[in-house]
Amino acid sequence: MPAELVVPHFRQATHYHPGRIKAIRLGVIHVGVTPESITAAEGMVDFAASPGASIASFHLAADPDSLARGVHDWDTAFGAPGANADGLHMEQAGQVMDHAGWTTPLSLKMIREQTARGVKSWHDLYGIPLVHLSLAQVGDGKTKGFCSHWDVTKGIPAAGGTHTDPDNGAVPGYPWDVVFTAADQHPSLPPATHKNPFNHLDDLVRWTQWALGIPVDGKPGAETKAALAALRKRNHIDPALSYPDPKSIAVLSQITH
Ligand SMILES: [Zn+2]
Numbered sequence: 001m002p003a004e005l006v007v008p009h010f011r012q013a014t015h016y017h018p019g020r021i022k023a024i025r026l027g028v029i030h031v032g033v034t035p036e037s038i039t040a041a042e043g044m045v046d047f048a049a050s051p052g053a054s055i056a057s058f059h060l061a062a063d064p065d066s067l068a069r070g071v072h073d074w075d076t077a078f079g080a081p082g083a084n085a086d087g088l089h090m091e092q093a094g095q096v097m098d099h100a101g102w103t104t105p106l107s108l109k110m111i112r113e114q115t116a117r118g119v120k121s122w123h124d125l126y127g128i129p130l131v132h133l134s135l136a137q138v139g140d141g142k143t144k145g146f147c148s149h150w151d152v153t154k155g156i157p158a159a160g161g162t163h164t165d166p167d168n169g170a171v172p173g174y175p176w177d178v179v180f181t182a183a184d185q186h187p188s189l190p191p192a193t194h195k196n197p198f199n200h201l202d203d204l205v206r207w208t209q210w211a212l213g214i215p216v217d218g219k220p221g222a223e224t225k226a227a228l229a230a231l232r233k234r235n236h237i238d239p240a241l242s243y244p245d246p247k248s249i250a251v252l253s254q255i256t257h
Pocket of ligand 1: 031
């Protein structure tokens with residue numbers, strides 16, 4: 001797995017699926033229906049990570065001064081029915097869903113500085129073109145690009161989604177041109193300083209050994225068990241939980257070397 005955009009605030013969402021189910025194809029933009037305060041991104045992430053969170057999650061959240069992360073790019077978020085297996089999802093702070101609402105100075109600041117930075121990372125890392133897909137392209141299951149939650153609801157009706165964010169499909173609605181122009185001007189991510197060579201769904205033991213920094217042989221022997229137990233103890237994970245549990249996966253997923 002490649003490196004992902006590292007942001008200051010990460011809390012693993014309560015509900016997500018470890019690993020990717022399909023290759024990444026879509027970048028899906030949402031609105032979190034929350035005021036555009038400078039703590040909104042952190043607040044959305046913390047809410048999705050709370051024990052009583054509804055079954056909904058997203059990779060990144062944007063507010064006017066920062067991005068925060070709730071799910072790693074290499075895991076599957078529950079962002080929109082029909083676009084979870086092959087999608088990356090970004091919530092944005094905001095309460096209105098019309099063109100006027102998205103083009104206030106504060107919204108434009110968030111879109112240019114934060115939303116566009118996340119979009120650029122997905123473009124760089126996964127080759128998602130900076131284009132807004134048509135409904136037919138969203139629904140064809142193969143064209144790569146960006147779309148809204150509304151586009152997923154309308155383009156993949158069989159999935160049964162009902163959400164219409166961020167713009168109810170209005171034209172003009174969400175200012176895609178602003179996102180893509182700004183994304184194009186953001187610097188590319190620096191080259192990865194580490195590469196996890198293992199997909200942890202396909203090869204859990206090797207991935208675990210790689211993250212623990214012990215010899216990778218794919219066999220869960222005594223050294224692997226001891227290193228894993230020590231890591232779990234350091235992170236106060238209930239030893240009665242059988243591995244792989246979500247908290248251990250979250251801790252291991254943050255290891256870089
Ligand atoms: Zn949405």
